[in-house]
Amino acid sequence: MNWLEGMAKKSAKGGAVSVRSVNYSSSPLLASPTPAWRSKFLVAMVGLGFCALIGRAVYVQIIGSSFFLKQGEIRYGRTLEMPASRGRIIDRNGLILASSVRVPSLWAIPKDFDANKAERAKLAKLLGMSVKELEGRLDDNQNFVWLRRQVDEQVAKEVLALGLKGVHQVPEYKRRYPEGEAAAHVVGFTNLEDKGQEGVELAFQRDLAGRDGTRRVIKDRLGRVVEDIGDSVQPLDGRDIELSVDSKVQFFAYQRIRDAVAEHHAKAGSVVVLDAQTGEVLALSNYPSFTPGDRRNLTGQQLRNRALTDTFEPGSTMKPFIAAWAMETGRVTPNTVIQTAPGSINITGSTIRDAHPHGALTVAEVIQKSSNVGTVKMAMQMQPREIWELYTQVGFGQKPQIAFPGAVTGRLRPYKTWRPIEQATMSYGYGLSASLLQIAHAYTVFARDGELIPISLVKKTEPTNGIRVFSPKTAQSMREMLHMVTEAGGTAPRAQAMGYSVGGKSGTAYKQEGKGYADKKYRAWFVGMAPINKPRIIVAVMVDEPTNGKHFGGDVAAPVFSEVVQQTLRTLGVPPDLDVRPQIVSNEIPAEEESF
Amino acid sequence: MTRLNVVMLIMLLASSIYLVRVSYDARRLFAELDKAQSEERLLDIEFERLKTEKQSQATPSRVEKTAREKLAMRTANPAITQYVTYAKAAASTPTGGTR
Numbered sequence: 001m002n003w004l005e006g007m008a009k010k011s012a013k014g015g016a017v018s019v020r021s022v023n024y025s026s027s028p029l030l031a032s033p034t035p036a037w038r039s040k041f042l043v044a045m046v047g048l049g050f051c052a053l054i055g056r057a058v059y060v061q062i063i064g065s066s067f068f069l070k071q072g073e074i075r076y077g078r079t080l081e082m083p084a085s086r087g088r089i090i091d092r093n094g095l096i097l098a099s100s101v102r103v104p105s106l107w108a109i110p111k112d113f114d115a116n117k118a119e120r121a122k123l124a125k126l127l128g129m130s131v132k133e134l135e136g137r138l139d140d141n142q143n144f145v146w147l148r149r150q151v152d153e154q155v156a157k158e159v160l161a162l163g164l165k166g167v168h169q170v171p172e173y174k175r176r177y178p179e180g181e182a183a184a185h186v187v188g189f190t191n192l193e194d195k196g197q198e199g200v201e202l203a204f205q206r207d208l209a210g211r212d213g214t215r216r217v218i219k220d221r222l223g224r225v226v227e228d229i230g231d232s233v234q235p236l237d238g239r240d241i242e243l244s245v246d247s248k249v250q251f252f253a254y255q256r257i258r259d260a261v262a263e264h265h266a267k268a269g270s271v272v273v274l275d276a277q278t279g280e281v282l283a284l285s286n287y288p289s290f291t292p293g294d295r296r297n298l299t300g301q302q303l304r305n306r307a308l309t310d311t312f313e314p315g316s317t318m319k320p321f322i323a324a325w326a327m328e329t330g331r332v333t334p335n336t337v338i339q340t341a342p343g344s345i346n347i348t349g350s351t352i353r354d355a356h357p358h359g360a361l362t363v364a365e366v367i368q369k370s371s372n373v374g375t376v377k378m379a380m381q382m383q384p385r386e387i388w389e390l391y392t393q394v395g396f397g398q399k400p401q402i403a404f405p406g407a408v409t410g411r412l413r414p415y416k417t418w419r420p421i422e423q424a425t426m427s428y429g430y431g432l433s434a435s436l437l438q439i440a441h442a443y444t445v446f447a448r449d450g451e452l453i454p455i456s457l458v459k460k461t462e463p464t465n466g467i468r469v470f471s472p473k474t475a476q477s478m479r480e481m482l483h484m485v486t487e488a489g490g491t492a493p494r495a496q497a498m499g500y501s502v503g504g505k506s507g508t509a510y511k512q513e514g515k516g517y518a519d520k521k522y523r524a525w526f527v528g529m530a531p532i533n534k535p536r537i538i539v540a541v542m543v544d545e546p547t548n549g550k551h552f553g554g555d556v557a558a559p560v561f562s563e564v565v566q567q568t569l570r571t572l573g574v575p576p577d578l579d580v581r582p583q584i585v586s587n588e589i590p591a592e593e594e595s596f
Numbered sequence: 597m598t599r600l601n602v603v604m605l606i607m608l609l610a611s612s613i614y615l616v617r618v619s620y621d622a623r624r625l626f627a628e629l630d631k632a633q634s635e636e637r638l639l640d641i642e643f644e645r646l647k648t649e650k651q652s653q654a655t656p657s658r659v660e661k662t663a664r665e666k667l668a669m670r671t672a673n674p675a676i677t678q679y680v681t682y683a684k685a686a687a688s689t690p691t692g693g694t695r
Contacts (some may be wrong), residue, residue, distance in 0.1 A: 085641075095651060096648055096651050102642075102645065176648045179656075180652075182655075182657060224631075225626065225627055226627050227626060228626075247656055248656050251657050498674050499675070500674075566674075567671070570672070576674045
C-alpha cells in the first residue's frame with residue numbers, strides 16, 4: 001500500500017495548485033511514467049525516415065542521375081530517321097528526266113493477318129497477284145512480309161479500306177521517269193532500294209544519293225514530338241545531275257530510229273547526236289528500248305545501250321581519216337588522181353575489190369564514191385605505226401572518256417602484229433572495231449577544224465579545248481569531200497536535209513558472226529555533220545540487220561540522219577544555210593471582206 | 597523575418613507553378629512546330645510529285661502525238677518557214693510569216 005499513499009500525496013500536492021477545481025484530467029492511475037527513450041526513439045525513427053528520403057533523393061538526383069536519365073530516355077526518347085531524297089536528273093533545259101516521288105508500300109504481319117476467303121481474293125486482286133501467291137507470301141515469315149512495294153496511291157487506299165487486320169503501309173521513294181522509253185538508256189533506272197542500276201543513275205550514284213539524317217527526340221504519351229535532345233544530323237539531299245541531253249532532240253532521234261527500224265524490218269538501231277562545238281551528247285537513243293518505270297518483262301535486248309556497248313567494224317567511215325592523213329602529210333592533195341581501175345588490187349595474194357570499178361578518181365572522188373582500192377593505195381604508202389597512231393589519237397581502241405557504265409573500248413590491235421593485208425583492210429575499216437559513239441566522237445576532228453574534243457554527258461559551261469590531229473586546212477577540205485558524198489554522184493544523196501548543207505560518210509558491212517561474216521546480215525550506218533561550213537552537230541546513225549530489201553548505209557541510215565539533222569538544228573535555232581524554195585502562201589493577196 | 601520567409605515561400609511556389617506552365621507551353625509549341633515542319637516536308641514531296649506528273653503529261657512524245665493526231669498539225673520545215681532576222685525586223689516590220 002505504500003505506493004498508493006505516495007500517489008495520494010502527490011495528487012494532494014497537485015490539488016493544492018488548483019484549488020478551485022477537481023483535477024479530472026489526470027488520473028493518477030494513468031500517469032504512468034513513460035520512459036523517455038520511447039519518445040526519443042520515435043522522433044529518431046521519423047528523422048531517419050526523412051534522412052532515407054533525402055538520401056534517396058540525393059541518390060536519384062545527383063549520384064545515380066545518369067542512370068535514371070538514361071532510363072527515362074529509353075522510355076520516351078526516340079531516334080527519328082530523316083530520309084534524304086535522291087537528286088533529280090534533268091536535261092539541259094531543266095526538264096526532269098528522273099525524280100523521286102513518295103509512294104506507299106504495303107506490308108503485313110502474317111500472325112496478325114486475319115481475313116476470310118472473299119477478302120483474301122479481293123486483296124490478291126488489288127495487289128495484282130493470285131490468291132495462291134499471296135498465301136505463299138504470307139507463309140514466308142511470321143512477323144513481317146512485304147505484300148507489294150511501291151504501289152499506286154489509289155491501290156493503297158483501296159487495300160486499307162478493306163480494313164484487314166495486320167496490313168499496314170509505309171511510305172517509300174520511287175523514281176519516276178517522265179520521258180519514258182525515249183531516254184531510258186541514258187537515264188537508266190534504280191532498284192527498290194533507290195540504288196542506281198543502269199545508265200546515269202548508276203554512273204552518278206554517289207552524287208545522286210543523299211545522306212540520311214537522324215535526330216533524337218522525346219515523344220510524349222500521344223506520340224507527339226515535344227523536345228529535341230542531343231545532336232541532330234541534318235539529311236543531305238542528293239545533288240541534281242544536269243545532263244547535256246536535250247529531251248526534244250532525244251525524243252525526236254528515238255522516234256526516227258524507231259520508225260526506221262520498223263520500216264526496214266531491222267533488229268535494232270541507234271542514234272548519237274553530238275554538239276560539235278562543246279562535245280556534249282545531245283541525244284543518245286537506241287531501239288528497242290524499255291519503259292524504266294515498269295521493268296517486269298525486260299529482256300537483255302531492250303536493255304542494251306547499243307550506241308555505247310555494241311562494237312562493229314567501222315568500215316567506210318574510216319576512209320576519211322586515211323585520206324585526211326595522206327593530205328596532212330603532203331602525200332596527196334584533194335585533186336591528186338589515183339587509178340582505181342580495174343576495181344581491184346592485190347595485196348600479198350589477197351584481192352581487195354570495189355563494189356563498182358571506177359577508173360581514175362581524184363582523192364575527193366575516192367571519198368565521194370567510197371572506193372576501197374583508192375583508199376588502200378593511199379594507206380599502203382604509210383607506215384603501220386602512222387595509221388595506228390592516227391586511229392589511237394582519234395579514240396579508236398581507247399576507252400571513251402565518258403562517265404557512263406558499260407562504254408566499251410573497241411579493238412585496235414598493236415601495229416607490230418599487222419600483216420600488209422591487215423594494214424590494207426584496216427584503212428577501209430575492217431579488222432578493228434568501235435562503238436557508234438566512238439565513231440561519232442572521232443568525227444569531231446573534221447567538225448572542229450582538226451581538233452578532237454572530249455565528249456560529255458553532263459552539261460558544260462565552259463568551251464572545250466581539243467587536241468589537234470589535223471590542220472584546219474585539211475579538215476576543211478575533208479568537210480568538202482564529205483559534203484560531196486551527199487551530193488549527186490556520192491553514196492548518200494538521201495542524207496541531204498532541207499535547208500541545211502550536210503556532209504558525212506555512209507558505211508555498210510556484213511555482220512560478223514563467230515569467226516566469219518554472216519551471209520545476208522548487214523549493218524548500215526551513216527556519220528555526218530551539219531551545217532557543213534561551220535558544223536554545229538555531229539549525227540551518227542546505225543541500223544542493225546535491215547532486211548526489207550535495202551541494206552546500204554546511204555539508203556537505210558542516211559534518211560534518218562537527214563531528218564534528225566533538220567529537226568535538231570531547228571530546235572537549236574540554227575538558221576538554214578541553203579536556200580529553200582519557200583512554199584509559204586503569200587500574205588499579199590487581199591482578202592475578201594467578210595460581212596457580219 | 598518570418599514574414600519575409602512567407603513572402604519568399606509564396607514567390608517560390610508561384611515561380612515553380614509558372615515553370616510548370618512554361619515548360620508545358622514549350623512542349624506544346626514544339627509539338628506544333630514539329631507538326632508544321634513535317635507537313636511542310638510532305639507538301640514539298642507532293643509538290644515534287646505533281647511537278648513530275650505535270651512533266652510526264654507534257655513530254656515531247658505526248659505533245660507531238662496530240663499535235664499530230666488531235667490538232668492535225670505537221671512538223672515545220674524550212675520550206676514553210678519565213679525567217680526574219682532581228683535587224684530586218686527593226687528596220688521594217690515583217691509583213692507576217694506563217695509557221
